[in-house]
Each structure stands twice: as C-alpha cells, then as structure tokens.
Amino acid sequence: MARKKQYNEDEVVEKAMNLFWKNGYEATSMQMLEKEMGINKFSIYSSFGNKHGLFLESLKQYKSKVSATLVKFKNGTNGVEDIKQFFYDSISSNFKLGNQKGCFVTNTYNEFSENEDQLIKEQMTSFMENLKSIIIEKLEMDPSKDEDTVLKQANYLLLAKHGLAAAARVNTQQEIEDYIEMTFKNL
Amino acid sequence: MARKKQYNEDEVVEKAMNLFWKNGYEATSMQMLEKEMGINKFSIYSSFGNKHGLFLESLKQYKSKVSATLVKFKNGTNGVEDIKQFFYDSISSNFKLGNQKGCFVTNTYNEFSENEDQLIKEQMTSFMENLKSIIIEKLEMDPSKDEDTVLKQANYLLLAKHGLAAAARVNTQQEIEDYIEMTFKNL
DNA sequence: ACAATATCTAAACGAGCGTTTAGATAAAAT
C-alpha cells in the first residue's frame, strides 16, 4: 500500500460548500476552491471527479446540514406556527458568522433555472416539492381551511421563502424578521 | 466624411438589454452579444467602449422602458391600491412574449450584491430607495397608519417585490398573481 | 472621379477557466 490522504473529505467539502454558497457555482473557480479547501487541484479531481462532482457533494453536505431543521419542521404539530418557526430557523443559520448567503438550495435553484443541467434542476425541484408538501400538511391541520385556500397559501409561502433567500443577501436580520411577521399575519 | 453606421444604437442596445436581462451580466458573453445584436465586436466596442459600458447603456434603456409605469405609480392617488397595481404592472411586462426574466434591476441588484462594482451597486441602490420612498408615500395616505407601521410595511413590500423578481423566473403568472393578492390582504 | 475616413470583417492578443499529465514524495507491505 501507499500513503494516506492528508485531508478529510468531509472537512474540505464543507469549505467548498461555503464558497459555492457564497458565490454560486459559476463565480467559484477551481483556483478559489484550491485556496479555500487547502488542497491541490489534483487532489480535488481525484476525490470528486470534477467541479460539478464537488458541487453535488457540497449540495449533499448542505442537505445533511439542514436535515435536523427539516426533521423538526416535519415533526411539529402546531400547523402554521411550525412553518413560521421553520422560516425563523432557516434565516437564523444564514446570519450566523455574519454570512449573508441566503439558502444554498434556493440560490442554486435560481442560478440553474435557465441552465441545462437536468440533474441539479431535478434535485432542486424535488427539494422544493418536498418542502411544499410539508407546508400543505401543516396548513391542512387547520380544519377551517378549504383545499383551494391551502394550495394558494402554500404557494404564497413558498414564494415568500424563495424571495427571503434572495433578500437575505441584501437585508438585515431585523428587516427579514419583520418581513416574516408580516407574512404570517393573515394565515 | 466617411460611411455611416449601418445600425441604430438604440435598437442594438435593446437587444443587448434583453440578453443581459435573461442571463445576467457574467453569463452573457461578447460572442452572444455579437450574435444577438447582429453587429461585430469592433462595432460594439467603438459604440459602447466595452462590455461594462454596454451593460450600463442597457440598464439606462431598461429604466426609460419602465419609466412610464413608474410615473403612473408616482402619480396615483389611491394609496395601497397603487402599490398593488404597480406590482401587477411590473410582472405583466415580464410575462409578455413568454419571457420569464424577472425585474432587470432586481436581478442586477442581486448579481452585483457581492461584487465590487460600486457604480452599478449605487445605481441599483438609488433605484430601490426611490421605489421605497414612493411606497412610503402611498402608505402614508392612510391616516390611520402610524410611522412604525408604515416603515415595516414598506420593508415588507420591498422584500416581496424583491422575491417576486426571483420567483418570476420559476413560477407561472397565475401563481404570482395569487401571491400578490395574498401579499396585500392585510395592508 | 477621387481622396478621405468611418465602419466593416476577421484574426490575434493575453488572461483565466476547468481539466490533465509528468514526475517527485512519502508511507504502507513485504
């Protein structure tokens, strides 16, 4: 046998993820990744195949990073209040460490919306639809809501979440919290 | 004297604008612009200096394109209803010709938010602040609203508009109209 | 008709991109 890797793959993916998250896919170059990850291009390519593979791995890591929040959301029993809490949880993580990067999934969804990369688009779409189905579930907990109202409110909330991710990059946490309060005022 | 230009500058800027609008600044290459505008690189450079100059000209053209909508908005006397109508006007233009490109200014604002281009950032910011001051004006038409409520609602609407531009790229017109209805339900 | 010159085409520039390759280095197995 021969020598072992001098880096931990999860650790360097975490660093890559943060760079992709901040800059998006296209605006992140291999040179920047090399520097941020602290390893050589060769090592990146032998570990992840190519830039695209590294990006997929970063997305996977992000998903596992937010899975706890998602499980908490899924298991809640307080209807609309759970959705609101999920929104708060989502943005609070964005403002840790002063990083105004929005939601990685939503950012990616936006960046790839006019792209031909079917694999990533499908992943993003399925993630969004998963979110939507949970939101619908929560809204349905209120028996006074008819099916049409539930669907419209679910779309409303998804769009709001969508906009929130973009807004998180250029607004203060206080502004965003006010926005969430207002969003849930009439639900 | 010598020969005259075989193209109209406003016409080719319009085409450039549509390409920048659809793809953003970075994702639009000079080759694509050459093809779309129907003129040679040399002509682009001699008319607009460089890619950045052409982009600024495109932004200018966009602003003059939406100025009618903005004037109508400014001159309205129906308070919140004017804002709602402005939102409808803004998105209806986006869905003409099947182009789901969102708002060019907001897209640019987002793309350049982590950029070092001060000139463009300032232009975008002043445009947004101009919009905000009009929104505040409209909200203040309702004498029952205190100053704090006005400011929070203005931020809420700006963020909603912000999200709307992103959402317009991946949602149907109907979904967006439902979203607007919901947004204005409790104002 | 001719000279002057702005506009055209098309090729080339250097820089940076994602990716690959060649060779030095180092650690595990015998």
Added chain:
DNA sequence: ATTTTATCTAAACGCTCGTTTAGATATTGT
C-alpha cells in the same frame, strides 16, 4: 531495506473570455 503505489506539487493542456489590432470595404464631400 526495498518495493509498491497512492498522494503530492507544479507545469501544461485546449478552450473561452473580454479586448485590440490590421486591413479590406464602402460612403461621403470635393
């Protein structure tokens, strides 16, 4: 200790980017 082989460094690949240049083309004023 030597062989084996995965991992390292660093240079180079071909391509596209934004930009510039050289020379052909065409139109205007005399």
